[in-house]
Amino acid sequence: MAKYIDGFVLVVPKDKIEEYKKMAEMGRDAWMKHGALAYYESRGDALVPPDMGGMTARAFPEVAGASADDTVWFSFIVFQSKEHRDEVNAKVMEEMSQQMAGQEAMAMPFDMSKVVYGGFQVEVEG
DSSP states (O other), X not given: OOOEEEEEEEEEEGGGHHHHHHHHHXXXXXXXXXXXXXXXXXXXXXXXXXXXXXXXXXXXXXXXXXXXXXXXXXXXXXXSSHHHHHHHHHHHHHHHHHHHTTSOOOOXXXXXXXXXXXXXXXXXXX
């Protein structure tokens, strides 16, 4: 059965990595608790595209607008289907709303304007 993935590319300042990882662990726990099949948060390691024989590829830091003081993260959550994604996300958002009720807004350890997001239907799976 084909799966569905929510994917993210985001920029985290180097001095905010530990703070971001704590937030990511909380996110992982919530999504997995509510039925996600898998949850990944990946910090960039080899972000310069290799020589591709004349083909042009842009590096993640360039596309994401990252500076030398930033790290680029590629993160994704796997679901059974788009409908399953919608159900799980609704439960996670409800839980987060309840947890945040009466609290002041949590400061994000990254710039939300540099987040790229999309939902993807898996077409080929290994």
